[in-house]
Amino acid sequence: MASNGLSTNQLISKAKVALMNDPEWRWMAGILMMGNIDIVSGPDEQVQTAATDGLNETYNNEFMQRLQPSEVKAVILHENFHKMFRHLTVWRNLFEENPQGANIACDVVINTQYLYNKPGVTMTKEFVVMQEYADKDVWNAKKVYDDLKQKYGGKGGGKGDGKGSGSGMPASGHDSHQWDKAKQMTEAEQKEIETQVDNALRQAAIAGNIGANMPRSIKEMLVPELDWKSLLADFVKSTCAGRDKTTWRRPHRTYVAYDLYMPANYSETVGRVLIGGDTSGSIGNRALSQFLGYMQQLVNEVDPDGVDVVWWDTSVKGVDKFERGDCSNLVSSVRPVGGGGTTPACVPHWIKENKNDYVCAVMITDGAFYGDGVGDWGDLPVLWLVVNNHPVRNIPTGITIQVKEL
Numbered sequence: 001m002a003s004n005g006l007s008t009n010q011l012i013s014k015a016k017v018a019l020m021n022d023p024e025w026r027w028m029a030g031i032l033m034m035g036n037i038d039i040v041s042g043p044d045e046q047v048q049t050a051a052t053d054g055l056n057e058t059y060n061n062e063f064m065q066r067l068q069p070s071e072v073k074a075v076i077l078h079e080n081f082h083k084m085f086r087h088l089t090v091w092r093n094l095f096e097e098n099p100q101g102a103n104i105a106c107d108v109v110i111n112t113q114y115l116y117n118k119p120g121v122t123m124t125k126e127f128v129v130m131q132e133y134a135d136k137d138v139w140n141a142k143k144v145y146d147d148l149k150q151k152y153g154g155k156g157g158g159k160g161d162g163k164g165s166g167s168g169m170p171a172s173g174h175d176s177h178q179w180d181k182a183k184q185m186t187e188a189e190q191k192e193i194e195t196q197v198d199n200a201l202r203q204a205a206i207a208g209n210i211g212a213n214m215p216r217s218i219k220e221m222l223v224p225e226l227d228w229k230s231l232l233a234d235f236v237k238s239t240c241a242g243r244d245k246t247t248w249r250r251p252h253r254t255y256v257a258y259d260l261y262m263p264a265n266y267s268e269t270v271g272r273v274l275i276g277g278d279t280s281g282s283i284g285n286r287a288l289s290q291f292l293g294y295m296q297q298l299v300n301e302v303d304p305d306g307v308d309v310v311w312w313d314t315s316v317k318g319v320d321k322f323e324r325g326d327c328s329n330l331v332s333s334v335r336p337v338g339g340g341g342t343t344p345a346c347v348p349h350w351i352k353e354n355k356n357d358y359v360c361a362v363m364i365t366d367g368a369f370y371g372d373g374v375g376d377w378g379d380l381p382v383l384w385l386v387v388n389n390h391p392v393r394n395i396p397t398g399i400t401i402q403v404k405e406l
Contacts, residue, residue, distance in 0.1 A: 008039050008064045015072045022120055025077065027214040030200025031084045032076070034193075046176065049126075052079045053181035054088040055193050070122040074115055078127070078175060081110040084197055084218075087141060088182035089190050094145050095179050101152075103177055105145035108133050114215065136217040206231060206399065219402055228385060228403045229294055232362070235399060236295075239360035239381045240270045240302045270304040271359035276347050278365035279338030280313045287387055289331055291364050296330045304359070309334050314341035314370070316350040342368050345375030367395075367402075 006014065020029040035055040040047050041062065049063045057079050064072065082088065087106040088095075094102035111127045113136050123129070133139040133147075185193075205219055275295060277288065292309075299307055307327050309320040317338035322330065344363060351358070360381045367386040374397050382398035 008059060008061045009037065011064055011067075011069075011072050012037060012059065012076060015069065015076050018069075018120075019073055019077065024119055024213050027201075027204040027212075027218075028077070028080060028084070030203060031080050031197065034083060034196055034200070046178070049175050050075050050079055051176045051178050052082050052088070053178040054083060054086060054185070054190075057083075058178070067124070068122065070120060071124055074121040074123045074127070075175070077115060077121060078107075078110055081114055082106065082177070083193075084201070085109075085141070086190075086194060086197065088177060088179055089185070089193075091141055091145075092179070092183065094142065095177075098145075098149065099179070101145050101149055102141075102179075104128065105141045105148060106177070107175070108144050109139065109141050113139070113217075136215065206401070212396070228401050231399075231401050232294065232383065232385065233298055235381070235383045236273070236298045236302060236360065236362065240273065240304060270302060272306045272308060272357065273299065273302075273304045274347075274351070274356075274358045274361040275307060275309045276344070276361060276363040276365075277309060277311050277334075277336060278313070278342060278344075278363070279311050279317065279336050280342040280366065280368070281339050283364065283366055283387060288336070288364070291385065291387075292331045292334065295362065296328070299327045299330065308356070308358075310347060310350065311335075311337050312344070312346050312350075313338040314343045315346045341370055342366070343370050345373050348375035348377045348380075351380075361398075 016032050019025040020032060035052075035057060038056065038058045039061050040058060041060070047058045047060050049060055051058045057076075059075075064075070067075065085106075091102055091106065094105065107128055108130050111123060112129045112131060112134050115121060115123055115127070116129050116134070130144075133144050139147075201214075201218065201221065205214060275292075277283075303324065304327075305324050307322045307330065309322070309330070310316055311318040311320075318335065320334045322333070342365065344365065347361070347363070350356075358380060360383070361377070362383050362385065364385045364387065367384075374395055377397050384395050384398060384400045386395075386400060386402045
């Protein structure tokens with residue numbers, strides 16, 4: 001028995017824990033924890049394999065017991081991608097026109113674009129994969145549906161179980177889709193699911209290494225509403241909180257829970273802040289002014305020892321230096337220079353070459369880098385503000401905030 005004596009509930013729990021600890025998939029942890037799990041047995045008419053109503057998951061006991069651990073993970077991920085994309089509510093109109101077409105379109109996007117050849121998961125032969133729809137930048141469920149309808153013709157029909165009934169389209173795959181249950185959800189319930197999905201992905205996206213492997217197409221779902229100002233403020237204030245002195249006048253909060261009275265860290269000096277401005281030409285003056293204007297507010301609040309504004313493209317082309325006390329005129333005093341190419345690795349190289357010391361760095365860029373490397377930043381905390389709707393990059397160093405425009 002592939003289950004090694006574990007119950008189906010245990011198989012699912014074990015697989016979800018493994019996925020949440022896997023660097024490849026831990027960005028989905030919040031989605032994996034949404035909703036309830038229901039186990040059905042025997043030749044269940046509605047769920048012979050696995051299914052979701054957009055929030056809850058249903059698994060057939062006999063089906064799951066036949067799977068290997070990597071196959072269990074694939075099935076679970078498949079259902080949770082349906083939840084994350086909110087397929088059963090967003091594409092309700094496609095289902096009502098052609099049940100089988102809607103089923104296969106949603107399945108193909110998940111299997112081909114997100115699960116195919118991924119480490120640690122194995123799709124069984126029932127998972128439908130169509131490589132012609134592999135490009136995430138081109139194909140979503142609606143476009144796949146339209147293309148399939150054009151190829152196979154007709155409006156289709158049938159009960160929408162995804163097993164080949166009701167039209168000339170091929171069967172959609174291993175699972176069924178609980179469209180009827182999803183339809184019974186109120187508008188408020190659907191909105192709550194949307195909020196849960198959005199919050200889960202946003203928390204993963206800004207959580208450093210947790211969101212490192214989140215696909216660009218998923219990150220782009222979050223772009224329009226990212227509160228870049230709050231995230232930037234959190235980064236600057238937290239990294240500028242010095243730790244070079246201690247005081248017994250207030251206890252260290254970490255140790256209070258253990259009944260230990262330890263001194264808290266504090267600092268009278270902040271250090272210098274680096275601002276790196278990409279002058280390759282893709283970031284307009286308006287966006288740059290808005291960014292510097294907000295950085296001005298943060299600098300006034302944090303009061304660092306100084307600020308260096310470094311202008312770069314393929315190399316560092318200029319530096320505007322401000323000392324404590326004269327940082328109040330950043331926007332009007334800077335002189336951007338440069339204008340060709342985008343090679344961010346030049347900034348950490350410049351830092352080391354000049355033996356400069358900073359408490360943090362904030363880089364504003366369009367993300368259109370030449371080459372994949374961003375340089376060796378060492379232990380320096382760095383935040384990347386990627387603007388102007390450039391495709392999201394998985395920048396391996398620091399934290400990335402992606403916004404469509406400033």
